[in-house]
Amino acid sequence: GDSVTQMEGPVTLSEEAFLTINCTYTATGYPSLFWYVQYPGEGLQLLLKATKADDKGSNKGFEATYRKETTSFHLEKGSVQVSDSAVYFCALSDLGNFNKFYFGSGTKLNVKP
């Protein structure tokens, strides 16, 4: 079945450091891929998405590229800020079943000033 695997956290970085959070997926169809962010005490918010191979999603300085050959969707940001501290979830939805979303276990990011 479909699944998402992302790197375990927590990830601790200093402000202005480069961020990478790895995400790989398994899917039988043609999934869309997402990154969601969860700030403390809040629900999940869509950060970015990509719907087909080689698409690059981007938002708020974050980027991720849909790599079909490596089944990956790694999240990157060139210079993190303290305000980026949150939990990040990689997710996929199967084109054949839009209501099925599969989430990774989440990666907590701590950014220190």
Added chain:
Amino acid sequence: EAQVTQNPRYLITVTGKKLTVTCSQNMNHEYMSWYRQDPGLGLRQIYYSMNVEVTDKGDVPEGYKVSRKEKRNFPLILESPSPNQTSLYFCASSSPTGMSYEQYFGPGTRLTVT
């Protein structure tokens, strides 16, 4: 303001006492879902609904019920809660956007069953 609301936000209850967590969305979305979030497990889908009176099981439906009598509301019912249902619950509604569906999440309900 477009939003998904859940009530209550926090609930402490005892084993076996029936409870309902309400979920409402004002975006006229057809699709709604319930998830539970547990440490190390991410979000797991409990139930989802494709439209009024159309619901289906997700990955962890045992011990839960749902109903969809109106498009905007999708309550989650625990008829006999047990301690292993202590969790953080999220409701979400979905909108088709191009080739994919984007989910909008509520703020969460933290449930403790003693």
